[in-house]
Amino acid sequence: MTLALITETKPEDWIYVSEGGATIVFSYRGPHNVQFSDQVLRLRKVPHGSLNSMLLDTNTEQPDDPMTTFQENIISKLVPSEFLPSLVVVVLDEGWLRSLIVLRDGDRPAERRQTDQIDIRRNKGVLATDLIGGTPIAIEVKPKWGYLPTECHLSPETVALKTTTCRFCMHTSFRMKQGDIGTTYCPLDLFSRDEMRVRKSLGALWAGWYESRGSLNNLRLFVEGRMAKPDDDHSVQLLARFFAAGESTDVQNLRELFSSTLAQVLLDSPILPLLSNLQRTLDILDIEGLSRLYTQSSSGSSCDSLGSSIPDPSMEEWKDFVEVYQSDHHSWDHTVPSPGHLRYYLMAYLLSATFKDCSIIIRPKSAYVGSFDATIIDMDIKSMDRLGKWERLDRKIVEHYKSSASQRRCIDSQRVSQSGYTHRFEELSKWR
Template sequence: MDTISLPSIQNTSPADWQYISEGGSSIVFSYSGPVNPQFDGTALRLRKVSNDSPVSPDQSQSAAEGQLEEPDDPTIVFQREIIQRLVPLTYLPRLEAVKVEREWLTQLAKLCEEKRPLERRAKDRIDLNRKKAVLATDLVGGKGWAVEIKPKWGFLPSPTHLSPATVATKTTTCRFCMHSHLKSTDGENVSLGYCPLDLFSGDTDRVKKALNTLWDVWIGSSGSVNNLRIFVEGQMLRPSVLPQSLRPLATQIIPSDARHPDLITIRDRFVDSVLPLLLDTPVLRILSMHQRNLDTLDIEGLSTLWKNAHSPLGPSEGIKIPSLGSGLTQPAIQELSSFVDIYLQKHAAMDHEHPDTANLQYYCLAYLLSASFKDCSIIMRIPPVSFDGKRREGTITVIDLDVKGVDRLSKWEKLDREIVASYVGVGDPAVCVDGQKGSTRL
């Protein structure tokens, strides 16, 4: 879309935008200014850059003199051209491009800096050189409350392409539980005890167990572990072991006559509020299905296919096989779209037990797309609770389905080896039950 015809953020004041949260690559704000049909109910997603990146001079003048048009954020194009073909639109946020300018971004950056976590401030900042940002559905602002969950990997791999050294471990303990173990041994705060396969199971008791564990980790880490986040009327809660820290949430889910609820009571009401929505929606099943189908070889099988393609006669002295993904270019959106055509029409009929090296590119793109589904989040929007006994419907939306870089394939291969090596031989390994095993229908 031509920048001239885009809505402009200049029509609002930077003070109209309330800091919500941020991830590794972007930072999100919620519109809270005067009534404005163009921005009411929206959130602004801005890209970040490393603090080590040089601050470029203002390019507005040269842009006005005929510089190339800045493309829309990849997230917008990726959702429109790829994700909407795989996930029903009703479960996706509205995403559109909006014009931004350096002076406005500079003011916003100053206003929000104190609200950002210290560890984020030390690493990165808003990219002031951008001419476009993403305007999205505001899923956490306004009345009511919202829950963000990062589910992670919802399946166990097939043993077909696993090595004798890893097959027993990988088919018993899920990737997330093994990774949590590795992180915890390095002293990192993680969601120990939470197993994504419980959340994805569709079984009431197991989903409830997953929610209870996510809650306990959220409380115990004061909200620093990001697999669970809770927002009340646009404000992200910073929990502690003191029930007072959860008062905003308690007013949403507990009758006013039940004063001073304890942590267990608040947790139980939270789980009771979220559980029906998770059990009724097909969203988790859709995510798990695509994760599993797109990662049908596991990174080990993909690595073997890569080596076979580069050394068809087997290992030979003097032949150095390039690292996984080396030499591949980042796929253009047209290439990804063509991939999805094949995925939807032919994937189920392909012989994945004996993959053809001629399909190496296909399997590499499949793994990249699988990673997008493994790293996304869901946001459940819960309306203000009525204590008249009537159930009010919430909504569930999938967010952060971002494009992954092809240069990460070799890093994922190395990380997989580290994760499994750290877990092999663990005295009491977690036994993760894949309740959706075999559910591969497209």
């Protein structure tokens, strides 16, 4: 197969769609082209000022974007292909990228523009299925952490909190203290498989979207191929018309219609149980248990940061990892992790982070409400140097939550049913 060349399109053929911390996405709107029609372009970003300091030789052959190889070799072994976008490599060009920046940088949110920019030294990017364009609406949900950790690896100081309040709710509380906009969304409701709770969580996502003027990243709505904001009357009217199946509706009712429609889509799909299962089985020690195992295993270097002395795995090692995860993992006693399996557990935690950080795109199969496709996107490879930061953040979040007066009770339905405490679950639900 011949590689796609971005220079076969014009920068003005691409419109800005959205961006995350590491990548930015544009959608193709140019004349029909076998390689580019119905595709988005995903480009890597770099913080301002780091273009000169980072070593990246633009004159030599660069490896393919790791997202494509990671999905092809690793993710596809764990997630059925029907839930994955197609990803292919596209050859970039520095002059072309500079023109794209001139044309489209103004469409990016101001706070993003101040922080980073497209990495113009890359000579390879990713073309992915356009899940936003060619459809009246598309919905992006970032579900985050869908489980509570098991007690056995938690310290006496954290066990009560971490098994009562989920990581996302604690993190939200921590962020609000720092002045960020809050949300009442709890992922354990979304992952619960209980229709009322799923609807409640979607209602909370909608309220967060509305109140933050679309700035929270847990819910994004796209109308006619562009990101919709709650103060854009035209988009909101189109959303209302879509969810009311052609009948006009009050914007006030929209939250209800949105929640009930999406709840049905998610309850009918295996995606959320799949993600929750991957997250919880890969993060089986919690960061606390992982840290303890790391300290035990690394002789005399107990003061270095978690994972700091560990090189990132190669793709071959990731392939071996998946084989072990699908076989031996299930027979190991994870309550007493073996120091000999340290590297395995570190990699498992990194992969769990990929599944905690991904998004789901939901879009109608046709122009009418009723049947939808759901696709998992943004499954990027995480590196070992993040582990130390995550461990410190975990400690900060829990310490903050401990000192705050809040005591939110988040129910992990899978854990409750596994331990046979269904009567206790009923009892706890009354407290929500």
